Amino acid sequence: MTTATAVPATAPLDLWSPRLRAMTVGIVALVSLLAFEALAVGTAMPTVARSLDGLGLYALAFGGPFASGVVAMVVSGIWCDARGPRPAMWHGVAWFVAGLAVAGAASTMGTLVVGRVVQGFGSGLLSVALYVIVGQAYPEQLRRRVFAAFAAAWVVPSLVGPAVAGLIVEHLGWRWVFLAVPAIAVPAVLLVQPGLRALAARVPTRPPAGALARIGWACGAGASAALLHHGGQQRGVLTAGLIGAALIGLLVCVPRLLPAGFLRAARGLPTVIGLRGLASAAFVGAEVVIPLMLSRERGFSPTGAGLVLTVGALSWSVGSWIQGRIPAPRSAASLPRAGLACIAVGTAGVTLALLPGVPVAPAVLAWSVAGLGMGLLYPSLSVLTLELSAPAEQGRNSSALQLGDSLAAATVLALTGAVLAAGSSPGPASYASTLAVAAGCGLLGLVLAGRVVPRPAD
Structure with a gap:
């Protein structure tokens, strides 16, 4: 709408x-x-x-x-x-x-x-x-x-x-x-x-029916997210138990806070929210692995590994700048598709750093491609959320967009931490598996991107 x-x-x-x-x-x-x-x-x-x-x-x-x-x-x-x-x-x-x-x-x-x-x-x-x-x-x-300016506002910090x-x-x-x-x-x-x-004055209205219940579900989701964060810091059997309990809590609470049809990627807003979560999971899942992988497998210093992450942040800003200045595309799915394609290719390409005979430069270039994709994707999904929201629903839907983003990132961070801590020491297999999950999230988003366009009757 x-x-x-x-x-x-x-x-x-x-x-x-x-x-x-x-x-x-x-x-x-x-x-x-x-x-x-x-x-x-x-x-x-x-x-x-x-x-x-x-x-x-x-x-x-x-x-x-x-x-x-x-x-x-x-x-x-x-x-x-x-x-x-x-x-x-x-x-x-x-x-x-x-x-x-x-x-x-x-x-x-x-x-x-x-x-x-x-x-x-x-x-x-x-x-x-x-x-x-x-x-x-x-x-x-x-x-x-x-929204491109918002992205740039994150780059300097x-x-x-x-x-x-x-x-x-x-x-x-x-x-x-x-x-x-x-x-x-x-x-x-x-x-x-x-x-x-x-701005035009808005006549205050009463909160909609079910608002108090939504806050209750939000408390449950927040507690589950905190438990997930705590579980990701633990080791051994305790990690699996805490993360399992937290995931169950999120599965119960979160669908009640997001648009109907979110879990089945219904056309329009539910898919917009889902793509934001998938992109966040992909990028964060790769970002948390890169410094550890480069330091252990390639002997990078903390400063050198940090500079690689900086490349992704800068290309994110470039992508945001580009999407803010190109003409409006014919289809609302064009920028999300381009962004998710870059994220999938970029996160997969980071695995090149695991090949001893291959220079690190291609992996760094791949990470810059992933950052470019995030810059193309994030502002476009934010704009779509507002376009698909009636004025009286902009708050609820903006909240859902950011909730999906935050909770997806928290989930993948906890699971990545559990994977890296599963063995006595992280190795190439651990890094490759987490990067494969990141690339898979980007690829799934690419498959679903066309569903951001609602049916004419929606």
Whole structure:
């Protein structure tokens, strides 16, 4: 279903026109902050755990915010559809900043985990609200460029975030990794506010029937995701038990949070959501293996392996830039097909690094192809989600898109961790099997890509 939005008929055709300039800067800055914090915390957390004597809660410091973020995505979707994106955005920033403040001031690891959970809840609220803002504030012909800007907003943090975080930890102390971000978050959200006021006012409505049940299922999915994350950190029989229980929980809860027909790849939105999850699983499944594979099999230093991942991040940005500037394709399936083909070929090509007689360069080139595919795919699926959503369903469907993405990534990370830990030491067979699964996800998505186009009667 393609519907009109609140954008005026005379909407400008440039992201940097006077009416949209401040909003564009604000929302891209917020995405950059979410990206920086997600990447910087991983660098700082070992020091945090040692400082607070909290190694026992180390995994929970990552699993907790992920679980609260899952719940917040569902809450934000319901809230945006009933009240518009402004309340969810403001509350998202408030929770995000409050969580950072609690974590930065924590004197115990338990307090820091509480702060991380609050921060994760704010991130979930904010991420969905930003998608709804794009749907309501930007004309359809600009949305691919907005989502390309979102992708670019992740590139700089991915390149410099860990290094900057390391410098902050060494010279200012780990607390400033948390405490410095609010100084930018608040001005960024203030830039967005005037543009939101200019949108057509939405009459507040009551949440739809079943909203409370959806939040309950989201709590179940969040708890299962946290258990999955925890299980992936364990070893032996315990790993299989925890991951099995978590997967059962996800299979029970997640279908109730995603569009009907998701599991059978029904045409239209269900397939759009499914393709996003498959792409995320493929890329993350390969990304987590590459540094370990290159260091163990090819003798790469951590810096050298990290630079290979950087190649993928840069090509992702290039792909996003390309899809934002090419003319609209005849078929909505064209960009998803191209992106998934690149992901399947690229992740499969990374296995060339396992062949001793083959230089590493072809595998690096293959990884850049996978990144290019993600850049072509992600923004196009985000745009399709908004196009296939009625205005009163943009929050729910944006929430579903990000839920599928996050949960697919969490699942493949846990399963990959279990595969790599199954033997006494990971070897070529382990790496090849995980890369084969990644390529298989991309190939399955390629087969299903034509189903993003709804039937005329849908």
